Each structure stands twice: as C-alpha cells, then as structure tokens.
Amino acid sequence: MRFKMKKVLLLLLVCCSFTLHAEWYEVEGEAIIIDGDVDIARELAVRNALKQALLYAGASVSSLQSFNGGKILSDRFQIRMDGEVRDIRLKSESVKLDKITVQIVTDIVADRNKCLSAGYQKSVSLLRFGIRHREQASYGGIYNINESFSRLLYQSLRKNSQTFDAREFINQNIGFSGSSLPLRGNLTAQEIKQISKSADSQYIILGSITDLSTFKPVVNGIAKIFSGDLPDRNFRLNIQVFDGFNGSLLFDRNYSKVTKWEFAKHRVVDTDTLKFWRSEFGVSLQLIIDDVLFDLDASLQCKLVEARVIAVDGNEVNINIGRNNGLKLGDQFMIKHTGSYVDQFGISRKKETNSSSKVEVTKLYDQQASLMTVDRQPTANVQIDDLVILN
Structure with a gap:
C-alpha cells in the first residue's frame, strides 16, 4: 500500500524532560512544522514524547493513540503486562516560527521491579548499513544514502534512547547481505564478537537497505493528468541486533515506506542536505528511524545488563x-x-x-x-x- 503523508519534519533530537509526581509523568516534545501543517506536527510531537515517557517508566507499547485537543480519540493502546496507561492529556502547546512544542501529562503504572535492567543503558555500536542493490541508487545519485541514514540513526540513538549508551558509529564496509539468516554475509559469530570487543559494546547493530527502486504508480482517468512525471520510491530496510558477547541474534525486523520522489530525474541529490531531509522521502526516513528507535528500546530494555x-x-x-x-x-x-x-x-x-x-x-x-x-x-x-x- 502506498504511504500517504503530509509534509512534516520531525525534530531529529526529541526534547524530553521527565518529572515524576506519584504516578504522573510530565513530558515535553517538539516537532518542526512543514507547509503550515500544525495538526500533524502536534500529533507527531505528542506521539514521540509519549513513547519516551512509557519507556522511561518501564512500560512497553505496541501502538499509539490519536489525539484531538488534548483528549484521547480512541482506546487503542496495547500495553504489555508490565505497564498500564491510565490517562494522557495535552497540557500545553506553543508554536514559534516553524517549531511546535507540546507538554503532555500521563498517568503510567509500571512495575519496574519486573524489569531489573530497565533503568540501565546497554552499550551499543552501529555499523554503517549497506545497500543490497546499488544500481537502484543511480536514480538521483543517492549512493551515500546508506551512510547518511545510518549516521542519523546512530545520532538519534545517542540523544533519544532511554535503553542504549551508543558508543561508536563504525563507518566501514562489513559483509552483510540482508538475508534472514542469523549470521549474514561473511560475518560469523566470532567476527561479531571481535567487532563488539573493538567497539567496547554489548550490542552490535547491522542493517541493509534492501530496496531503493522507483516506479510510476498506475493512474487512470482524470487523475492521470495531474499525476506528473515524478515517480514513487521504495525504501525497505532490514535491521538486526546481535549480542556482541556470544554472537547470537536478538532482533531482526524489516521496515518499509513508499513515498513520492520529488527531485528531477537527472538531478544528483545530496543526502546530507536539509533540503533532502525536508522532502517527503526524507521525512519518511525519519519516521522509520522513529519506529526503529522505539522497537529497539521496547525489545531490548529488559535484556540483562x-x-x-x-x-x-x-x-x-x-x-x-x-x-x-x-x-x-x-x-x-x-x-x-x-x-x-x-x-x-x-x-x-x-x-x-x-x-x-x-x-x-x-x-x-x-x-x-x-x-x-x-x-x-x-x-x-x-x-x-x-x-x-x-x-
């Protein structure tokens, strides 16, 4: 299904502050507004702030609710056994230039004793991701997107994760095929352990961009007149996390988005520029990073330190x-x-x-x-x- 979205750039470093009053947490989140779409920016800022509050409290959430004027629209939270959200309210918001800042208060009940290691950060290092089909990057000349994406993910881990102490971004080529095997490409358990030792980390994150292809969606009727010449572009990513002490696989997940590629066919796009990250495609990658961070935190926060x-x-x-x-x-x-x-x-x-x-x-x-x-x-x-x- 094609990913449809309004333009909004998530603030790369979500600003969160936590104040514990009995069972209430007060959390602050920010997002940058694009094209004047305050509603989408507000929801994204609230969603990310809430994720951080839940993880800080030791709870895990598999889905988030929608918000409207500070009240919950529907009861779609699925809290795991170690946590419960009783109430969430939008306390305040302010808009300054192109940035929205929100404060929410949420009543979270979480038994942190059930997760001894939740209050500790595990050391982790991230290797530069690969591109499975480099020829797909020729459209737009985005051969460096793997480094740009993995570096941004690493920076987000350093700033936003409650679970990890991100120690090193290893900007090197590593044998990694992106298959579903526990050990990928030429990497063996022994090599994982060696990387872990040199990076001084408990966990090692590997990734592979498995699809960057472009295509023209099939459009019929009058809509064909307005469809334009710009294609849609796939972005599919596979991420694995290994225990660096024994080489075992702990996390294996795929992510994907399909969005409009807004740049001219023969234009070479610099994936390290703000213009790229403010484009619809760039914003979709930031949403993937947001999902990856939350999934990693939720999946590994209770692993032994x-x-x-x-x-x-x-x-x-x-x-x-x-x-x-x-x-x-x-x-x-x-x-x-x-x-x-x-x-x-x-x-x-x-x-x-x-x-x-x-x-x-x-x-x-x-x-x-x-x-x-x-x-x-x-x-x-x-x-x-x-x-x-x-x-």
Whole structure:
C-alpha cells in the first residue's frame, strides 16, 4: 500500500524532560512544522514524547493513540503486562516560527521491579548499513544514502534512547547481505564478537537497505493528468541486533515506506542536505528511524545488563560500563567465567561458568567501573574478557 503523508519534519533530537509526581509523568516534545501543517506536527510531537515517557517508566507499547485537543480519540493502546496507561492529556502547546512544542501529562503504572535492567543503558555500536542493490541508487545519485541514514540513526540513538549508551558509529564496509539468516554475509559469530570487543559494546547493530527502486504508480482517468512525471520510491530496510558477547541474534525486523520522489530525474541529490531531509522521502526516513528507535528500546530494555572485564588488579575488577550506563555505587554483579573448547568434530565452542562470588561497584567513571567482592575476599580466577551480569 502506498504511504500517504503530509509534509512534516520531525525534530531529529526529541526534547524530553521527565518529572515524576506519584504516578504522573510530565513530558515535553517538539516537532518542526512543514507547509503550515500544525495538526500533524502536534500529533507527531505528542506521539514521540509519549513513547519516551512509557519507556522511561518501564512500560512497553505496541501502538499509539490519536489525539484531538488534548483528549484521547480512541482506546487503542496495547500495553504489555508490565505497564498500564491510565490517562494522557495535552497540557500545553506553543508554536514559534516553524517549531511546535507540546507538554503532555500521563498517568503510567509500571512495575519496574519486573524489569531489573530497565533503568540501565546497554552499550551499543552501529555499523554503517549497506545497500543490497546499488544500481537502484543511480536514480538521483543517492549512493551515500546508506551512510547518511545510518549516521542519523546512530545520532538519534545517542540523544533519544532511554535503553542504549551508543558508543561508536563504525563507518566501514562489513559483509552483510540482508538475508534472514542469523549470521549474514561473511560475518560469523566470532567476527561479531571481535567487532563488539573493538567497539567496547554489548550490542552490535547491522542493517541493509534492501530496496531503493522507483516506479510510476498506475493512474487512470482524470487523475492521470495531474499525476506528473515524478515517480514513487521504495525504501525497505532490514535491521538486526546481535549480542556482541556470544554472537547470537536478538532482533531482526524489516521496515518499509513508499513515498513520492520529488527531485528531477537527472538531478544528483545530496543526502546530507536539509533540503533532502525536508522532502517527503526524507521525512519518511525519519519516521522509520522513529519506529526503529522505539522497537529497539521496547525489545531490548529488559535484556540483562552485561559488561566485559577489562582489567584485574589484585582484588579489584574493572569493567567497561559505568556512570553513563546508569551504574551506582553498591550495584551488585555476578561473575561469568568465559572460555572455549574444541568438540569431537573439531569445532571450537564457547564455555561459560557462573562464579559463586558476588561483586559490587566501588568506584565509578563515565564508561567503566571498579568492583570488589561483597565480602572483600579475593576474587577467584577472574580474567580479562570474563563477563559480569547485573544481579
């Protein structure tokens, strides 16, 4: 089905502030207005602010409601078992030049104890996405769209995600075919783990733009006169997230939009310009980024917080997450010893053994922390590259 939309440019960095009054959250969101369409800008600003509030509260939402004058039009929220939205109201809005700012208040009931890791940010790095059919990028000369899109997604992760500590944008070509296999192209589980180690991250995000084709929609009758010469353009994307510590696949999802391509046939389009991102096609890509961010947060916010041991100094163990990840002095972890062995078929396999010792955070830095055993006894056999799991 063709994606129909009015022009509106989402503010790339959604501004959110959270104030907790009992069970009420007050959230601020912004969007840029295009072509004077305040109604669409308002709804998009409210929707994104609400997403952030829900994730901050530890709830997950699979669909969002429509808004009209601060009241809910329909009851289409599908809150998962760990959260409930009782009420949402549009408190205020202001329009200045081409930007709308809204404030909503929402009553959210969420049992954060059911998701121990919701208050912590997991380290993640993103590799530059590929283009499966590069010949499709010749229309408009958008051969750099994969870098522009993946860089914007990375920047949005850094600024807007409640779940991730985005550490590195790896602007390199990586073997990634975009198939549905758990390991793509030439990437093996071992290579995923190596990328994770070099990027100092728990999760690795890979992606592939699988369709950039253009086509002229079939139009009959009088509408054909007004259809013009500009084609529609597909944008299909596949994203996978891997656990960098064991190479396993955690997230695999496809996204797609079809929108009008507004640029002349022989024009070479710079995908790093504001003109491109303000076009209907550019706005549709920002909506995809918005969906990706929410899906990643909702899918992975309750995954275990893990970190890698990066140094051992006597009784002190240093790990590669810290204050930026939400760690606090006294947080306790369990140590997981890692190793490998060769099975009877000559295949190298990973071996993990949980230690009975518990360690707690004694020193905090931005992206690392120092731990010691709770009873201050010597740590037994802890080695670099062992893992710790939030207890």
